[in-house]
Amino acid sequence: MAATNFSIEKAANVKLEVCRSGNGRPLVFLHPGDGLDCESRFFTELAQEFDVIAPSHPGFGGSDLPDHVTTVDDISYVYLDFLANLNLKQVLLVGVSLGAWIAAEMATKCTHRLAGLVLADSIGAKFGDRHTREIADLFSVPQYRLGELFYYDGHRKEFANQTDGQLERLARNHETFALLAWSPTLHNPKLRRRLGLIDVPTLLLWGGDDKVVSPDYGRQFAAEIHGSRFELIEKAGHYAHEDQTEQFIARLKEFSEQVTGSSVTTSAIL
Amino acid sequence: MQTWYFSEQSYHPAWEQVKGDIRINTSSDVVDPAVAHQLLKRYMDEWVVADELGFDIMVNEHHATHTCMSVSCMLTLSILANRTKKARLLALGVPLLNRYDPFRIAEEIAYVDMMSGGRLEVGLVKGTPFELYVSNANPSHSMGRYWEAHDLIEKALTHQSGPFSWEGENFHYRYVNVIPRCFQQPRPPMWLTTLSASTAAEAARRNMVLAITASAPTARGAYPLYRQEYMKIFQKPAGLDKLAFLGYVGIAKDRATGLARGQKVLKFVEATERTSPNFIMPPGIMPPSGAAKMLKAGEVRSHRTRVLPDGTPMSSKPLVGEYIKNSVMFSGTPDDVFNQLKEFYDSVDGFGHFLMQMGGTLTSEETVDSLELFAREVAPRLRELTNGKFVTH
Numbered sequence: 138m139a140a141t142n143f144s145i146e147k148a149a150n151v152k153l154e155v156c157r158s159g160n161g162r163p164l165v166f167l168h169p170g171d172g173l174d175c176e177s178r179f180f181t182e183l184a185q186e187f188d189v190i191a192p193s194h195p196g197f198g199g200s201d202l203p204d205h206v207t208t209v210d211d212i213s214y215v216y217l218d219f220l221a222n223l224n225l226k227q228v229l230l231v232g233v234s235l236g237a238w239i240a241a242e243m244a245t246k247c248t249h250r251l252a253g254l255v256l257a258d259s260i261g262a263k264f265g266d267r268h269t270r271e272i273a274d275l276f277s278v279p280q281y282r283l284g285e286l287f288y289y290d291g292h293r294k295e296f297a298n299q300t301d302g303q304l305e306r307l308a309r310n311h312e313t314f315a316l317l318a319w320s321p322t323l324h325n326p327k328l329r330r331r332l333g334l335i336d337v338p339t340l341l342l343w344g345g346d347d348k349v350v351s352p353d354y355g356r357q358f359a360a361e362i363h364g365s366r367f368e369l370i371e372k373a374g375h376y377a378h379e380d381q382t383e384q385f386i387a388r389l390k391e392f393s394e395q396v397t398g399s400s401v402t403t404s405a406i407l
Numbered sequence: 408m409q410t411w412y413f414s415e416q417s418y419h420p421a422w423e424q425v426k427g428d429i430r431i432n433t434s435s436d437v438v439d440p441a442v443a444h445q446l447l448k449r450y451m452d453e454w455v456v457a458d459e460l461g462f463d464i465m466v467n468e469h470h471a472t473h474t475c476m477s478v479s480c481m482l483t484l485s486i487l488a489n490r491t492k493k494a495r496l497l498a499l500g501v502p503l504l505n506r507y508d509p510f511r512i513a514e515e516i517a518y519v520d521m522m523s524g525g526r527l528e529v530g531l532v533k534g535t536p537f538e539l540y541v542s543n544a545n546p547s548h549s550m551g552r553y554w555e556a557h558d559l560i561e562k563a564l565t566h567q568s569g570p571f572s573w574e575g576e577n578f579h580y581r582y583v584n585v586i587p588r589c590f591q592q593p594r595p596p597m598w599l600t601t602l603s604a605s606t607a608a609e610a611a612r613r614n615m616v617l618a619i620t621a622s623a624p625t626a627r628g629a630y631p632l633y634r635q636e637y638m639k640i641f642q643k644p645a646g647l648d649k650l651a652f653l654g655y656v657g658i659a660k661d662r663a664t665g666l667a668r669g670q671k672v673l674k675f676v677e678a679t680e681r682t683s684p685n686f687i688m689p690p691g692i693m694p695p696s697g698a699a700k701m702l703k704a705g706e707v708r709s710h711r712t713r714v715l716p717d718g719t720p721m722s723s724k725p726l727v728g729e730y731i732k733n734s735v736m737f738s739g740t741p742d743d744v745f746n747q748l749k750e751f752y753d754s755v756d757g758f759g760h761f762l763m764q765m766g767g768t769l770t771s772e773e774t775v776d777s778l779e780l781f782a783r784e785v786a787p788r789l790r791e792l793t794n795g796k797f798v799t800h
Contacts, residue, residue, distance in 0.1 A: 204576075207548075277540065277685050280698070281705045296702045304699035311698070315547035315690035 139184045141175055145199075146192070148219035151206060153192045154199035159184030162252070162393055164229045165220065166191040167236030169376070170275065170318070171283065172198055172310035179382045186390055187229070192219060194239065196313030198306060209235075209261065209317050209325060213242035220250045229393050231255040233378055234349070235314060238262075238328075244339070245331040253396035254335065255389060256358065257342040258375045260350055262328040263321070264357040272323040273349045280311045286348050289374040332361035339365035340392045344373035344380060408752075408759055408789040411497055412457040412778065413465035413653070414766030415675060416450045416483070418443055421473035422678045422768075430472040430682045431540055437473075447476060449771050451486060456775055458491035460782035465497040465762050470505070470541045474678050481515040488523035496526045499598055499618060499762070502534025504549050505542035509556040510583055513563035517589045525590035530598035530618065531557050537686035547691030552577045559583070564594035598651070601625075604632050611636035611645065618651040618762065622712060623734035623751065626652055630755050647759030647793050652751075656763045657727060657738035658777045658785070668777060669727035669738030672767035676725045680711070741784035748785075752792060759793055 141158040156175040164187035166173075166180075173193050174180065183189050194212055196202030206212060216239065220228060230251050232240030238261025244254050265271045273286055284293040296304060318324075339362045343355040352369055359367035368388060373380035421429060424437045454464050466483045469475035477483050480498035487496055496519070501512055512531075520527040533553050539546045555575050562571065563585050570582035589595060599610040600618045607629035610617040617633045619626040630650055637645035655676075657669020687707045688698070701707050712733055713721055721729050730736030734751040737744045752758065763781070765774055 276690055279684060279688070279701070279707055280690070281702050293705075296705065299703070301696075301699060304702050305695040308695035308698035308702060312547050312691040312695060316545065319545040319547060319690075320543050 141184070143175075146219060146222065148222055149215040151195045151203055151215050152201040153195070153215070153219065155193075156180075156191045157189065159187055159189045161187045162227065162229055163188045163190060163225050164231055164389070164393075165216075165225065167216070167230070167232035167239050168194070168197070169234035169236055170310070170314035171280075172307060177379070179378050179385075182382055182386055183389075186386060187393075190223070190225070192216070194235075194313070196316065197310045202313060202316075207316060209239055209242055212239050212317070213246060216243055217247050225250055227252040227397060229253050229255065229389070229396070231257070231389065232259065233257045234260055234375060235318065238325075241332065241335070242325070242328065244335045244337060245328070246334075248335065248337040251337045253392060254337050254339040255342060255392060256339065257385070258344055258347050258350060258355070258377055259341070259358055260318070260323045261325055262332065262358055262361070263324045263326055264329060264354065270322060271350065271354050274322055275349065276315055276319060276322075280308070287374060287376045287379075289344065289346055289372055289380040291348075291374075329361060332358070333363065335362050335365075338392075338396045340388070341365060341367045342377060342385065342388055343367065343369050344375055344377035345369045345371045346373065347375045347377070349375040408647075408761055408793040409463050409495070410761045410763050410781070410786050410789060411465040411495075412454065412462040413467070413499075413762055413764045414450060414453070414774075415467060415469070415475040415764075416447065416477045417675060417678070417766060418446065418473045418476050419674070419678070419768050422674065422681075425473065428681050428683050429474065429678055431537060431686050432683060433471075433473060443476065451490060453771065453774050453778070454487055454494075455490050457778055458487075458494040460778055461493075461786065462763075462778070462782065463495040463497065464491065465499055467499055468502070469535060470538045474675065481512075481519055484519045484527065485515075485522060488519050488526070491523075491526075494526065495528055496523055497528040497598065497762075498530060500530030500532035500600060502538065503531050503553050503556040503560075504534045504544055504546070505538055506556070507542075507544070509559045509578060510563060510580055510585075512556075513560045513583075513585050516560070516595065517564060517585050517587055520589040520591055520595050521587050523590070525595075527589075527591070527595040528598060528616075529595050530600060530616075531560060532600050536689050536692040537682060539689050539692075540686050545691075546689035549691065561594070561597070564589055567593070601629065604628060607632045608636040611649075612640055614641070614649075616649055616651055616760065618653060618760070620653040620762070621655070621735045621764075623755075624712060626755050626758075630758070634756075647757050650758035651760035651762055652755075652758050653762035653764060654734070654748075654751075655730065655736045655738075656744060656765055656777070656781065657736065658741060658744050658780050660740065660780065662739045662743060665739040665743065666727050668769060668773055669730070669736055671769050671773070672765055673725040673727060673730060673736065675764075675767040676711075676730075741780055744781070745785050745788050748789065749792065757793065761789065 139159040146153050146155050193200040195206045230240050237256040237259030260272050285291045341359045359365045370377045370381050378385045421437045468477045468480045484496050555577050563583050570584035573580045598616040611633045655672045659665040684707045737747045
């Protein structure tokens with residue numbers, strides 16, 4: 138198992154807690170709204186294939202939340218600065234749910250450090266009319282029940298055995314998630330029209346039984362991004378990366394090989 | 408002591424008609440327009456009676472709920488400003504977290520204060536957390552927005568030399584200019600409700616009246632903090648007029664009827680419990696340490712006290728006897744009500760305002776009879792209790 142390094146990186150005047158593990162092509166992973174778990178099976182297996190660089194978003198995990206960061210748009214600028222500070226090149230930028238929303242906003246602004254973009258079960262855009270809520274409201278459900286919406290089998294996460302520190306971290310994550318996404322409900326009304334600016338190869342991975350954003354929503358997301366590919370993962374919900382970890386990572390590997398001829402390690406660039 | 412009569416203007420027929428939740432995600436088609444119209448008129452008439460009997464008056468507001476038809480304190484008070492003559496009129500309160508336009512709030516305060524000839528008192532409260540699902544204002548990191556709105560309203564009411572601009576973190580105005588200004592100069596007395604120690608101290612620093620609603624343990628914790636902070640800031644003890652307590656009252660000539668009335672009042676509390684757990688604690692309303700406890704427990708609960716003073720768990724439905732033991736219900740004969748209030752009053756070193764909530768499923772006749780009895784046999788003794796210790800605003 139690859140060793141995991143924790144560090145604090147400063148980007149756009151925000152201190153970010155960063156978890157890094159593995160070798161290979163740099164893969165920046167942007168976590169969903171409940172935060173980053175570097176000890177998860179998904180993270181461990183991902184680090185077998187890539188040089189995984191996973192920051193906690195501002196206000197999540199051990200990362201600061203300064204006054205000037207209150208929106209996903211703000212965070213996208215923080216992360217563009219983050220990529221520049223680490224001098225990352227030919228990056229595979231992968232986001233899940235909230236992380237995918239942030240990744241999409243980043244890619245509408247600047248893609249020159251990216252080899253490819255993977256948006257998994259992304260929230261963040263609106264396609265339907267004003268009478269229709271397309272994204273399940275993750276704030277109208279108590280945090281301890283969110284697993285019912287996230288997982289294919291609807292299981293709730295176990296919290297009873299976690300330490301107070303771990304639980305407070307999760308509670309703070311949820312608080313920051315609401316700061317970013319309370320209203321408009323889990324989306325930026327302008328994002329849809331900006332998705333056409335994305336000019337890197339893009340893969341949209343979607344849980345076939347996603348109860349937060351349906352595969353149809355995902356297809357509409359893909360339709361706005363030129364040349365993007367939409368792929369379903371069967372027997373998976375909103376957290377397809379956890380429901381079908383092997384298949385999810387296999388798709389990432391395949392996509393990574395397609396977007397450039399050979400993988401480039403960070404150390405080779407530096 | 409001043410006694411303020413308060414009821415929530417409920418549409419209580421729905422409590423029987425609706426199965427399940429009666430807040431946020433209930434429907435309005437159960438509201439019979441003729442019945443609701445009569446109820447609203449009745450509630451106004453009861454406040455007029457209260458005014459004639461020497462009570463002061465408290466009103467509130469809630470949203471998307473059959474427990475309270477008042478959707479705006481200031482709408483209700485603009486009616487009462489005309490229909491009453493002497494009573495002080497307390498809005499407790501205007502929920503700042505739910506409102507997007509503090510300037511408009513300042514204008515309405517000034518209007519009602521002017522209309523009433525300076526009888527208004529105002530609590531600018533945060534609001535019931537689950538109603539943020541209705542207003543859609545962000546609950547996360549909202550205390551900054553609350554205090555900015557509060558500061559802006561205070562400045563809008565007291566700055567009387569032409570417009571000022573406001574370029575804050577949450578609110579932006581080119582010209583803030585409230586006309587007419589308030590009748591009371593520079594502004595009406597301000598109140599604050601809280602469940603937290605830090606807000607109690609802030610209320611003292613700002614020289615506001617601190618109101619604790621229906622929780623004796625909170626009063627026991629918050630009053631000393633308020634007094635301590637007040638002494639530190641103003642170098643003199645806080646007058647009793649700075650502290651208020653809201654409790655329920657069921658009163659009649661004989662004890663059995665009084666207790667039965669108390670039980671009818673508690674039908675309101677029972678109704679308020681019918682709120683989906685999905686909405687009770689929106690994200691960010693509770694600090695992470697508190698939210699972590701709910702995560703661990705795998706359930707959310709309202710802030711209602713669940714145990715008796717000796718630690719015994721309370722019954723699942725509110726019972727008048729248990730509420731008396733917890734000093735949130737004062738019920739029985741006039742002597743019983745006075746003695747229970749006196750005991751609680753002594754246990755917290757006194758307070759100057761008793762916010763008397765009735766309502767529930769009491770009929771109009773029962774309400775008026777209760778008001779008359781309280782005015783005749785309890786209120787004079789309560790006034791005597793604070794005689795000489797009461798500093799008016």
